[in-house]
Amino acid sequence: MADLDDVKEGKDFGLDTPVDVKAFGLRGSNALDWGMQDRLARIFQEKSGNTVMLAFDHGYFQGPATGLERLDLTIRPLVPYTDVMMCTRGGLRATMPADSRKPVVLRCSGGMSVLTELSNELVAVDIEDALRLNASAITTNVYVGAEYEHKSLSNLVKLIDTGNRYGVPTMAVTGVGKDMARDARYFGLASRISAELGAHIVKTYFVEEGFEKVVAGCPVPIVIAGGKKLPEIDALTMAYKAIDQGASGVDMGRNIFQSDSPVGMIKAVRAVVHDGETPEKALQIYEDEKARALSPA
Numbered sequence: 536m537a538d539l540d541d542v543k544e545g546k547d548f549g550l551d552t553p554v555d556v557k558a559f560g561l562r563g564s565n566a567l568d569w570g571m572q573d574r575l576a577r578i579f580q581e582k583s584g585n586t587v588m589l590a591f592d593h594g595y596f597q598g599p600a601t602g603l604e605r606l607d608l609t610i611r612p613l614v615p616y617t618d619v620m621m622c623t624r625g626g627l628r629a630t631m632p633a634d635s636r637k638p639v640v641l642r643c644s645g646g647m648s649v650l651t652e653l654s655n656e657l658v659a660v661d662i663e664d665a666l667r668l669n670a671s672a673i674t675t676n677v678y679v680g681a682e683y684e685h686k687s688l689s690n691l692v693k694l695i696d697t698g699n700r701y702g703v704p705t706m707a708v709t710g711v712g713k714d715m716a717r718d719a720r721y722f723g724l725a726s727r728i729s730a731e732l733g734a735h736i737v738k739t740y741f742v743e744e745g746f747e748k749v750v751a752g753c754p755v756p757i758v759i760a761g762g763k764k765l766p767e768i769d770a771l772t773m774a775y776k777a778i779d780q781g782a783s784g785v786d787m788g789r790n791i792f793q794s795d796s797p798v799g800m801i802k803a804v805r806a807v808v809h810d811g812e813t814p815e816k817a818l819q820i821y822e823d824e825k826a827r828a829l830s831p832a
């Protein structure tokens with residue numbers, strides 16, 4: 536029963552102090568509902584405004600690719616160092632700890648493979664299951680200019696509309712098919728289309744020429760994929776340039792889990808993304824961690 540004993544009337548309403556309205560600082564997200572902002576705030580860290588997502592969803596069309604043969608052995612040890620786990624529901628449920636407190640960006644598309652046409656995806660997770668997994672965002676690829684452009688955009692719209700119903704943001708991934716251009720014009724087009732359709736985050740690729748314009752033309756935060764494995768200094772330089780030109784973080788996979796020191800590499804990427812360290816200083820973090828792991832206890 537509610538307790539009615541000694542109910543005291545409020546008397547200090549701070550009448551001289553205007554109500555403090557705290558703006559939500561994330562690009563393009565100020566007008567979103569509370570639950571949506573809460574989920575985005577779990578992804579983008581307060582201090583830097585940026586995020587380091589660890590992408591290990593590749594198996595959804597590549598199978599057990601190098602570095603992802605055993606998610607429990609290779610990825611689980613990296614979880615403490617990432618801001619976000621970006622993965623499939625299968626990988627998450629089967630191999631990731633539920634008590635890590637790390638937000639999940641859930642891959643919600645699939646239905647094709649490396650053996651078939653990549654743009655022919657379908658929505659492969661129901662919003663109810665995404666909610667059951669406490670996803671902080673859901674994601675699908677868009678393949679602008681590809682054979683199944685229309686279908687991939689329609690998948691994105693479907694995710695955005697169902698996500699909006701429950702306060703779950705959607706990240707659009709600008710996929711590149713086998714023979715598709717990888718330049719600023721293409722990524723600018725695909726990113727902007729995704730944002731205009733209502734995506735809350737866009738994941739795209741860094742390009743040497745014109746990346747600033749890709750970011751400027753996209754009204755929501757952009758994170759970059761890492762792409763194929765590069766020498767560590769090159770991957771760190773790419774991350775540095777992307778952040779310097781306005782990206783809000785990385786969603787990086789192979790350049791972390793295929794490194795000879797994945798912990799060293801993710802620590803180095805964090806230094807670039809969150810602390811603005813130069814690629815050279817970040818490389819030292821990677822080297823130090825690698826040496827530490829190799830030296831006898």
Ligand code: R5P
Binds near residue numbers: 592621708763787
């Ligand atoms: C495609 O396989 C996935 O969306 C990956 O999450 C994405 O490509 C990022 O991973 P990586 O840094 O390995 O390119």
